[in-house]
Amino acid sequence: MAGGRGTRLWPLSRRDRPKQFLSLVTGRTLIEDAYERVAPLVDTSHVYVVAEEDILLNARPLLREIPLANFIAEPAARNTWPSCVLGTLEIVDRLGSRATVLVLPADHAVENEDAFREALAAGFRRAEEGAIVTFGVKPDRPETGYGYVRCGEVLEAGPPRVRQGLEFKEKPGEETAREYLSSGDYLWNSGMFVWRADRFLESMRGCYSAQFAVAKNLKRPLAAGETAKVADIYDKLEATSVDYAFMEKLAAFEVVEADCGWDDIGSFDALERVLPRDDRGNIGRGVVYQLEGVGNIVLAGGRRPVVLFGVDNNVVVDAGDVVLVYPKGAGQDVRRVVELMKKERPDLV
Secondary structure (H helix, E strand, O other), X not given: OOOOOOHHHOOOOEOOEOHHHOOOOOOOOHHHHHHHHHOOOOOHHHOOEEEEHHHHHHHOOOOOOOOHHHEEEEOOOOOHHHHHHHHHHHHHHHHOOOOEEEXXXXXXXXXXXXXXXHHHHHHHHHHHOOOOEEEEEOOOOXXXXXXXXXXXXXXXXXXXXXXXXXXXXXXXXXXXXHHHHXXXXXXXXXXXXXXXXXXXXXXXXXXXXXXXXXXHHHHHHHHHOOHHHHHHHHOOOOOOOHHHHOHHHOOOEEEEEOOOOEEEOOOHHHHHHHOOOOOOOOEEEOOEEEEOOOOOEEEEOOOOOEEEEOOOOEEEEEOOOOEEEEEOOOHHHHHHHHHHHHHHOHHHO
């Protein structure tokens, strides 16, 4: 899934350059990193990219190994649920209803790629046996910016361990997050899933019949290439996440524990967990000079150097045409800044 605009990573992420095309963790873009992680698992002909047309146009030059026909254009950006429905139906049309579909966002970071692929392989195996599977990440801190999955009995000891999924939990407050962490029964919801296509459709019919009826109507125009008809029906799919629309409604699902150094690069604050720091806890990219400061994250993307002196725990992002500065920890609120800029300076968004 390569849609989304990454507003919390403004001003680097823009309308014409969303976050999946940023090089934040490695020398490659996030979407290239996502492809390289799965390339050893499946033939390139079985890798699909789902997003709006303008995003696909930017993705194709970066992912030349993937066949052109495997870039699936969404008629409009409508969150991850419609994207999952569209991608799964396209794969059914091409590979049959017994195809096993792994759903991955294009903008995550993973430290241990071998462990990541081992978790995906376990999920594939469980899905081929008929399970609807999500991947949970063992929390190492009381994170309030992620959703959680409550887990039950162990189905496979692993590694990686497979557990019965009980319920999804919204982003908690800090006290609740600490309780989740200490209990050992909660994993972070990674937003990654795997299902056999026929089981996905059967489950949708059972737990969300109204959306199943919409999906069923998509099959013929998709197969016939009737783009206007597809767009009209696509607009009837609920514009929400796959978690809310589908996973939370399931009577039964399984969770594969992915202990792989996973992170969702949702804001600049997350870079503190994936990039090297100096002996004062500072992170600097580009031409950056820091004196006496502690715990700063500085990204100098313009031609000029960025100099910090005597300030602590700030995020500074120089995009060349605009500079963003905020106290570390407030990354979730950058959306508010973007809303302001849409009104005052839409050319910078």
